[in-house]
Amino acid sequence: MGTSPLRPDGVLKVRGEFAYSSDLWADGMLWGATVRSPHPHARIVRVDITAALKLAGVSAVLTHEDVPGRNRYGLEHADQPVLAEDVVRYQGEPIAVVAADHPETARRAAALVEVAYEVLTPVTDAEAAFTAPALHEGGNVLRHVPIRRGDESATAPVVVVGEYTVGMQDQAFLGPESGLAVPADDGGVDLYVATQWLHVDRAQVARSLGLPEEKVRITLGGVGGAFGAREDLSMQVHASMLALRTGKPVKMVYGREESFFGHVHRHPARLRYEHGATEDGRLVYVRARIVLDGGAYASSTTAVVANAATLGVGPYEVPNVHIDAYGMYTNNPPCGAMRGFGAVQACFAYESQMDRLAERIGVDPVEIRLRNAVREGSTMPTGQVIDSPAPVARLLTIVRDRPMPPPAADDPRERPGGVANTTRGEGVVRGVGYGVGVKNVGFSEGFDDYSTARVRLELIQGEPVATVHTAAAEVGQGLVTVQAQIARTELGVRQVTVVPADTSVGSAGSSSASRQTYVTGGAVRAACAAVRADVLASVPGGAGLHGGKVTTVDGEPLADLADVLTGPVEHTVEWRHRPTKPLDPVTGQGDAHVQYAFAAHRAVVDVDTELGLVRVVELACAQDVGKALNPQAVEGQIHGGSAQGLGLAVMEEIQVVDGQVRNPSFTDYLIPTILDMPPMAVDILELADPAAPYGLRGVGEPPTISATPAIIAAIRAATGVALTHAPVRPDHIVTMSDDQ
């Protein structure tokens, strides 16, 4: 524990031998393709599959009439059709699926499916959705979360008001949606798929296939990144339907363009904030109205809204809070989970406000934050007391006190614009900005958030070997490494095998919300403890397992584990973090979160103020992780999370015009390259949370949250432009218009 062993899947990955869900192959398998709506809102008048079925090589063309079970699914509200019936609500909504002997044949057949539409006016603005005709039963407000704390009518001598917008970000994992469905002899299906949560997939797939859950067996295929985009279903039911209909294995692999329509995105947001403070910059009140565009279907919008609201003032002490956060239905692409999950949008707004407040008071940006930073014992706007370390001030001073990077070298590659040679340094101004954020770890609001681990200890060829089995999705973060580390530590053995995740063991919950090391790590530890207790019971005086031996309380060896183990010892444990509570629906009060996590960034940028081009020169990040079980993996999370925050700051936005996505490709939707990413300085604090396994704190999301406002603050510092939209585009910088 606390070391960084090589990841067990690493050798296969560097050799190209790791089986991703898109690499799977079965004898006689067919390829699936999806017919999608070109319209964001339309009535389906007629679907004619005749021509598609006639194409040589086509085995099946299925529509909503062929959905064997419930034609609805969804993470929190089952509002989304597997295949559209009479209406489509977003561009790219699936209408039919095809199976054929070659992927190109399948695509051609999909193009031959004739769909007649009566085009309807789309609702494309979340604000307009409040008064627009209802897109779903129950109206367009998916959820409203109010937060009411303190005096509603509080006043303050210093007031800053701002309105901010955040664009729609894509998770842009590199491995597009894919999987293989294999029909089974018992009438069920075996599904190999890249996902974040096997059991919630299974529950939804089984319901839509009209099968009992035990007839849907899901094994995790290799996952090419996730970041929230695999929490909802994509091709799971479609491939299974085709496999059951044709009696053959069916593989579906989305291309990059289809992937942009195949998963939910980060919610675009409009956030209006008013901060009231004393003359010396201590916050008196925060009032905010946050509107998140949930798009056509619910996905996890209701939980995203709660995060935006409950974390809406950031890591600051505010006695009086009045927040209304809304998640809306529109005809834009559905939005749901993406790393940071509602905390990202709020953080851009509240951190921008803190900078405005600093400017108004006349103190530097770090100082205004230090004066208001929460600490252990502080009360959040929900009334929840932070009961473990909250070193916000320390994180800020760490990044502030880092040495500044040197001026850019005389090399075009170190200037904004790069080798395009757009400047020799003239017009380039350096800026520095700060951001700090807060994220909840794990599922909140009373959700029964647990994980299941099965651990077995046995002798194999005379050596004690531990086997760890969970359904937790390794999505790249290194969970397989950490599970093995925990078993090694708890059982004192060298050899640990982490077997593939599948549904033959209980749910592990989702690989999201920065929760897996905490919750599945906790489950593995608990299962190891149960196994250890059994082993120790057979050795009088035995108190621990270390280095392959049973030891006393003082660590003195008593016996070889190999001599004590007479047969396999196995335990399966369901492990829960401490319970959370729902939010009061009127006041938003309640201990809704398990744990808070914090990160701070300092960004240094060079801006070509004539062309609006930005080069991020350096990113420094400090984060408290409670305990770094695997320091290398922790650093990797901080680096990667910060990169996604950089993307949202300066380049990443799905352009949606009239409900139509205009840039569904890596040519037009840009994510940071190695040229865009600066060197990163990372400081990791390990202040234990006594309630968490090993004292650890969730790691994955906080760095994504604070990177964006830090970078945009740095651009503001360089340019003097207000910059109220993330991402910042060159024309925001050079037009100097009032609203940007």
Place this chain on the structure above:
Amino acid sequence: MRVRVEVNGEQRVADDVWEGESLLYVLRERLGLPGSKNACEQGECGSCTVYLDDVAVCACLVAAGQAEGRRVRTIEGDGLEEVQQAFLETGAVQCGFCTPGLIVAAHDLLRRDPAPADPDIREALAGNLCRCTGYEKIMDAVRLAASRAKGRAACD
């Protein structure tokens, strides 16, 4: 059509290849070499980088027929071990989907420039997208592979 191509030192034949197929498709789906990854199919992400003869290319942008009679080396081939090991040790691998392409691209860089400065590494790998790592540990990996090659050269 039939495509004959030397892959990783072995003569291979693919039959019934549709003219629209890419070298990437033939490698992955017809020759049982799925190590090269398909993440964008338009040459933007570099996940499918392979050597065609001695040039690093995006296999998704090469028509299968263009590979006829030529030599291809993929991530499954020999000679990449030092870079592979460096990626593994430095934590440059997370989900790993970009890894095969990055390893070939990094190998290609080090072949041309055994001691690249950081800006050279960034420039050379700018055509390979990674969404997990923020590239810091990929920089570490390339530096490590370069330093080991240098150390080895010093011993020779």
